Amino acid sequence: MKPAPFDYYAPASVDEALDILSEKGYDIKVLAGGQSLVPSMNFRLAQPPALLDLNNIPDLAYIKPAPDGGVVIGAMTRDSDVEHNPMVAERFPVILQAMPFIAHPQIRNRGTFGGAIAHADPAGHLPAVTLALNARYHIRSKNGDRWVGCDEFFLGPFTTAMEPDELLVEVEIPALPARTGTSYHQMARQAGAQALVGVAAVVTLDPGERVAAARIALLSVGETPVLAGRAAASLAGKLLTPETIEAAAEAAATVDTDPGGDIHCSPEYRRHLIRVLVAKSLEEAGERARGKRG
């Protein structure tokens, strides 16, 4: 099918974009990489009366070091530019580990880091990865700006804490402490297909190799990306052994989540995947933390 008619705005600056957003509010949709929005317009699932194209605003595409060892990624940075950035690779290898699972290279050449987060697909890789990394999202409107933490940002399927006149402008990922390891694993029916379950794990060990902190984020298991808080808490102060890992995976699959089924995946299979993938991610993150690799 073909999209319904719309008015097209392509401002060259963020200020101009914010003016248009404040004027149009609910009657305009932001167009970033278009890799989620355009398919739904082609099917007429979405029929926005107007589009605000951000692709002519070069100021929104950048990857900058944050002073403390973190990184700040502009909303319009293409997935493929993040995937091939040496600083991201060094500081946050978990982003690199997840990237190849996002659709296909042609789609990552166009899709944006900010677009994936604003889209808030519960099956999206980047919402969950940035949730595991404890990111903050910088949001601007004509009336000012604010930062929203990842724990408060995702409210439901495709629903975030942003108002219609607000724009996501950048994502800040804070530095990882010493002795921190990360890992990402997922299962899909075929390369580039939506993940049945995905897990991002960030584990910090103390000098005695006991777990000082852990964040485990899951995708495709609920209405938003889900932080497995009980699983993480079960590891606090413990060595990572097959037994403690198994207990954490069990908590993730039974206490932290209550996954539903669909035509591709029964609830039982999804629980099974949660157990297996959480265990695998924790094991790998633990190994990397011991090796002091990110």
Added chain:
Amino acid sequence: MSELVKVQVTVNGTRYEHTVEPRMLLVDFIRHELGLTGTHVGCEHGVCGTCTILLDGKPVRSCLLFAPQANGHEIRTIEGLGTMDNLHPIQEAFREAHGLQCGFCTPGVIMSVLPFVEQNANPTEEEVREALDGNLCRCTGYQNIVQAVQLASEMVASRKAEAR
């Protein structure tokens, strides 16, 4: 109908200027406005890959861009490779290795792997399969496409060496 917008693009080295509705997909612009029907259109939601073109040198889905978004940019399509008498090495490799049957998927496959072939002289089968993961083919079973891409990589590399 919404207000018409002007689109200025360079396609395969030729400059075009057309006025279109903003909702016109880039793939329809290329096919219907410019008459370049080598770029095919299948699923219209980014899955099949047959509409893949190079936008400023990078493979993208032309069914997931609106024509006005190409304004001021450079596009390369399958028509911009070889001619009937003088095939591009990647086209020659596809003929040589029987990398196509009906040919519906072929323009998208070739534009998807063109930068890959230019950058990898001797890719493994695994690397080639990864580079091809965004293109569906209903005929070949992929085996001959993989071999054609490997052959194309060798041919491009040896032409570069000859030119030196």
